[in-house]
Amino acid sequence: MLNIRYEKTTAPKELPAADNPLKFGTIFTDHMFLMDYEEGKGWHDARIVPYGPISLEPSAMVFHYGQEMFEGLKAYKTEDGRTLLFRPNKNAERANNSNKRLCIPTIPEEDFAQAVKAMVKMDERWIPTKPGTSLYIRPFVIATDPFLGVRPSNRYLFAVILSPVGAYYPEGLNPVKIWIEDEYVRAIKGGIGEAKTGGNYVASLASQVKAHEEGYSQVLWLDGKERKYIEEVGAMNIFFKINGKVLTPELNGSILPGVTRDSVISLCKHWNVPVEERRISVEELYEAGKDGSLEEVFGTGTAAVISPVGHLRFEDHVLMVGDGGIGEFSQKIYDTITGIQLGKVEDTLGWTVEVV
Amino acid sequence: MLNIRYEKTTAPKELPAADNPLKFGTIFTDHMFLMDYEEGKGWHDARIVPYGPISLEPSAMVFHYGQEMFEGLKAYKTEDGRTLLFRPNKNAERANNSNKRLCIPTIPEEDFAQAVKAMVKMDERWIPTKPGTSLYIRPFVIATDPFLGVRPSNRYLFAVILSPVGAYYPEGLNPVKIWIEDEYVRAIKGGIGEAKTGGNYVASLASQVKAHEEGYSQVLWLDGKERKYIEEVGAMNIFFKINGKVLTPELNGSILPGVTRDSVISLCKHWNVPVEERRISVEELYEAGKDGSLEEVFGTGTAAVISPVGHLRFEDHVLMVGDGGIGEFSQKIYDTITGIQLGKVEDTLGWTVEVV
């Protein structure tokens, strides 16, 4: 149990106006959670202080050697005024899996959860209530040792910041166009692909820029070894509904284990909808498109929950999915998960945690 | 040509004592070079200011999405008091190759060189003179946009900091033990392996920690696809002398194109020593070890110049190289390059640049 020290802001900011579209990740709340790590001393000095700049030596290892880990989850306001988190324990667990791969000291899961809850409680007034909005929570760790040379840092900073957000994809629930990448590679088994860390995202930028120029909103990555098997989208996992069956690539060591992905799989099982985690080749996907068995394609992630895919392109081959709208199953998944998140649908799987 | 603004420190630090071993990357000089980038405005406000902390928003993209690039080169003091840089244009060029892969705006090569020279001139008194010491120069760029979401940043900071250094490897020119990694992967073609960026180094830590625990000082990486071909060492390229021929893995898209690597290849050509850049499998290496044709193994990098390898291990197979000392050819390369760097050997290839 952390003993959190509080230093409240004396200059609370004005909340965004009700008609503010809350462009994702641009507005931050009044406070931030900070906690330091030092070799020999462990994690210490947990504190909630006014949101503001962080001061680091130019030699701080995070600037040079990429030792950084982040997480992303959301808090929602229910109609009856309660504040709910969605499966925060999954993020605490994934944070530590990332930490281990990155040689960052782990954070006790209950401390991670406590930090998140304390921050959300502190800045509760910032949780927006319009449909589709929420309070995005960004816990992250950075290596702060002022040292040049390749080794794990001896000092770290763990922070939690909050941002009221609207839709991540401007398209909302309209199907997006996806570019299947055949030149760049995001991650490979044995690498850092299953950790949530900056190196994977910077690796994806060049492809994303290229896809945008071609009019595609997201990139779908293939495995780095054979360049045949589907992995995931820029910031989403990917699902296919083929012949009544729900398919998603198995966690093979280079894919981020998404919390939303896990929730979709659990719902399928709960509903007795056949679901398979396995290798899926681009060829299989295009075959299913050709013979008419490909019913729906959707991405899953905290930011958009569900993002239907209506158009894919691999080299010169375009594959159209559905009729330009969201598929029936995608819609059902979206309604169920957002319903649970907002306290409107019964939480039979015990996913929400109330912040009190 | 940059118009550099100067703000000199009013509190110059004391130089390290003459008997200070100058542990690599721990001591920094009096000043730092900074320059900002903003979309639409380009690179601007070049300045040399007192060395000190950098203040960034907690949402600065570098903390989350790994958009960071760094370089490393050295300045040397000659016996007659001149200050020499070693091939700084190669670093300026590589910096931009990295920048392009990472979607960071490029820096005009002459501006990069000017910033480096101006900093070295400014803190010239910090260049140590004892044998084996030098002034390590670390130019780097970080993404500073206060934004959560995956896209290239619109703002960056370019900095140059300096650190007087002794030997990078405590072993000095004594042969090191190298662990050939068979579980983790550093980089893959299509990824970011040929860029000098944090993501590659954080990916290497877990293996390095494991190797250290086993008594090995460095990790040798294999290709991520077939796990058969030799790539490079943690922070060095690798060379083999087999049957009178000098071999090094070809630049295949996942290896950092080292300046020292390039210098060794150029010297071989200059000396008419046969040299080949090509794929080299672990099997070939071990075969050469077995049949007695493996003469020398050495790593190359700015930090140590040449680091002889006396012992390799792949899975359960140990391969011993040489007689426990540095090989003849390795020594010749070391003497020539350090001789040129210190102005003691004629610089026939035009590699040094004097800072005046």
Ligand SMILES: Cc1ncc(COP(=O)(O)O)c(C=O)c1O
């Ligand atoms: C690369 C990547 N894949 C998948 C996801 C989806 O994960 P989650 O459902 O936990 O948000 C994300 C997350 O945001 C991601 O960055």
Ligand SMILES: Cc1ncc(COP(=O)(O)O)c(C=O)c1O
């Ligand atoms: C991964 C890696 N390979 C090789 C090298 C050697 O490059 P250089 O000779 O330019 O120092 C380095 C650099 O320092 C490195 O970090």
